[in-house]
Amino acid sequence: MDAASSFAAILFFPSGLFLLAASLAYEWVDRKLLAQFQNRIGPRWFQPLADVVKLLAKEEIIPDGVNRWLFVGLPIVGLAAPLTAALYIPLAGLAPVFSFPGDLIVAIYLLSVLTMSIGLAGSNALGRFSLVGATRTLTQLFSYEAPFLLALLGPALIAGSWQISTIIEVSAQHWFILTQPLGFVVALIGLMGKLELPPFDAPEAETEVVAGALTEYSGRGLALFRLGKGVELVLGLTLVAAFYLGGVGGPLAFFVKTLALLLIVAGLQAVLARLRIDQTVGLWWRFGVMLVLVQWALTWLLQGGWR
């Protein structure tokens, strides 16, 4: 019985199919909000699903000169990693399927695997746009990853644990956004960097490098990468909401808080112009890291760590 319910949880709810459906729904909300901010109509509600179905049905062209195993395998890894990370994250306000001390680090690393897969996929292809895009993807990975991780560790510091469920128990009583506002800002913007959303979309800036690392991808591979990004959007929003916005106590709180965050994210996408990759790196290492370190120092002082 226990095994059966775990299986169902992995396959359907709260992970698995629910997560895929949520990723499509959140992608639609993001696109629709952005369109409305830009005075456009935006896509219909089923457009992300239709895109995925269309891509899955299309022929996948494998270009000459690539390693076929990598070309086919990387999209699968790229989607599987965030789906695995979902097992440790309190989706829809329910307790994570698995939990152990230190699972925060595992979850964050699993979330980075998608970006690394995209970078590798771009390096694997021989096209120049893919190569330039891959370089930018990996450069960006090295710039936002540390501040993002440090920002998520802020609440962990208070909770005294690197176990997600323990941190959430603490954050349910404290809205960390009030005590650690700098950490919240860095975490949310780090999430935008992770997802390569504007203004951090230099790796896939269409006017410069076409589709960046994924230029050579079509059909199934592209669909899986896109799904992976959608999943990561949901997971990232969940993590930030759970850590900084007073936890996600139930399905209602989950949806309200993550959608509120998505509203902010879409608004930022609408009002900001794209950063060049050197500007992105400069922004993260000059301001992102400094903000988080200041936040850590403040937390440490206020907690009485100096005694």
Next chain:
Amino acid sequence: MEETTGTDLFTVPIGPQHPALKEPSHFRITVDGEIVTDATVRLGYAHRGIEKAAEARNWVRNLYLFERVCGICSHIHATAYALGVERLAGVEAPPRAQAIRVLVAELERIHSHLLWLGVAAHEAGFDTLFMYSWRDREAIMDVLEGLTGNRVNYSANVLGGVKCDVDDAQRDAILKALDMLEGRSHHYLDVVTTDALFLQRTRGIGTMTRNQAEVMGAVGPTARASGVPRDVRLDAPYAAYARYPVMRVVETAGDLEARFVVRIRELFESYRLIRYLLDNLPAGEIRGRMPRRVPQGETISRVEAPRGELFYFLKSNGTDTPERVKVRTPTIYNLTSVVKLVVGHQLADVPMILAGIDPCFSCNDRTVRLEETNGRTHHWTWDQLRRYSLEVEHGRSL
């Protein structure tokens, strides 16, 4: 780094098909990491043989042919052509017709600059500005449609005058659209000069000094952003510009920001000019008599298109068809500066610098350049092109 992988790997091709280019053109950008070390341009993908086609059509039909050189600044091409033909024929269009030519030209300039603003913002990844400026541009498109019946190729000109008159209802519609656009333009000027992230992409990028602009022969807003006071509307007034003078808009910084500022400030100048013109429209005919045959002779016609100086050379042999028409569009003058200015900048800045001159490739393609697989290139002469077209027409391959 390059000796192991070959020089090819670090050459990034932009075009002929590329999302940054709405028209076919080919830029070969050599990069070291993200820094551009060399750039070359190859044109000729959209050569349409318009000049040759003109020799097979009579003077009147050619007006509509040359209007189709450019889809954005169609009216100014027809104006340049019509002014040249009228000069050859010794005909002067009535003052009201000349004023309406100026009116449509300025409306077209507004539409072209707003379109450019959107495209340039899109190149910088600022899609919100892109969507907003194109939405506002619809107001001008509607006005032009109400005035001439067309949204793109207005056909406002006829030889010896204009086709359409301005009545009170149209006047009110234009003024209403201008009021709306003036408010919006103030906002856009504010955005491009204060938005910190956007300024990171434009301030100090692609800077062209006044000396460089003069040496490379830049024209239009691109030159005026570098402090070169060059504007055909003032230097050699045509149509009714002597009667309705514009004010010269010049910036001195020479970078991309200055090009944004120059174009937006030109919008205000166009709004002012149109309002003044509508209040002081001369009464009278809008069309003069035009002979079917144009006396022998040759002339040039220079006008200020939204992108800069547009040049027409016309030669008549006394019949009802021209012997030779030569078109030189502003993009070809300005392209030199792009190839020069991108060197030393980041790859990410290349589309921005390219967009900064407001390029229009199919307008400027007057030549076909062939590139063989062994790397040799050669240009086709007029005769070779003609022979090739005849051979194709007769079903033979080259």
